[in-house]
Amino acid sequence: MMLTIGKLGREVGVKVPTIRYYENICLLPEAERSAGNQRLYPKTALDRLAFIRHARELGFPLGAIRDLLSLADRPDQSCAAVDSIARGQLEATRARLRNLRGLEAELERMLDQCACGTVSDCRVIEALGKQPHVLLHAME
Amino acid sequence: MMLTIGKLGREVGVKVPTIRYYENICLLPEAERSAGNQRLYPKTALDRLAFIRHARELGFPLGAIRDLLSLADRPDQSCAAVDSIARGQLEATRARLRNLRGLEAELERMLDQCACGTVSDCRVIEALGKQPHVLLHAME
DNA sequence: CTAATCTCTCTAGTGACTAGAGGTTCAAGG
């Protein structure tokens, strides 16, 4: 009927300390306790934790997930706020992609030019010493 | 002849506390000091800091940059080690790209399906509750 | 009953900075 923290973590694929951490920062409600003070979770905890896990995998920061969860708890409201969080995440993802594509190109260029001799004529070292070709604002 | 920390930072585009941080973790050598205990840098510090900055922009972690710098200081050795660090970085970049492309696709799919009604029939919330389509190992 | 496995709390560490407090030094203008 009730799940221990280890079982919950195994089912959902989240490590035990991470679940405790989520409880600490109030992303998960405080669990009930057994007679011996161990956490016991109802089946519904599976869904909530899976939701968090999936959102994390999509790159949502915990703050955004907190917002999404509290929206999900009010099913009668408009989902415009949900959409806007997701759209923000999509935008952030695209920005990171643009960034990384630039990096990939520059790294490829650097490595292509390297004749692999001694460090003194290494193109990689030389390229790193020069002003960057790619200007980035957020590395993340 | 010598540069203050502020001037150095402005020239290279690195914030002053970041330079001090780099000195703290021994990525930069300890700077000389003025009579009044302020850091003074020779012109060569411009190159070294620019190197660090550029490598950071390419996503190299500071540990890798430390290795690159110590390699760069031994110009007679083979640059194979340099190459392998750079190749590792290229691989990491490509892995992140694959990851992010998957995320982008899933976020797009989620948003496309959203009819934007109430939260109770929101596809985004629903999609997040389901098992993930994309399995990721490292989010970074 | 015992041994193995889980679980508990708590603290501290990761990476790469950033922010802030509270104080000192420097360069320019009057």
Next chain:
DNA sequence: CCTTGAACCTCTAGTCACTAGAGAGATTAG
């Protein structure tokens, strides 16, 4: 020479999302 304001100093703590480890108690299988 004096003052003002910017730039500098050190140090601590905070960020994010965990992860690792210590040392102790709980539970379960044989």
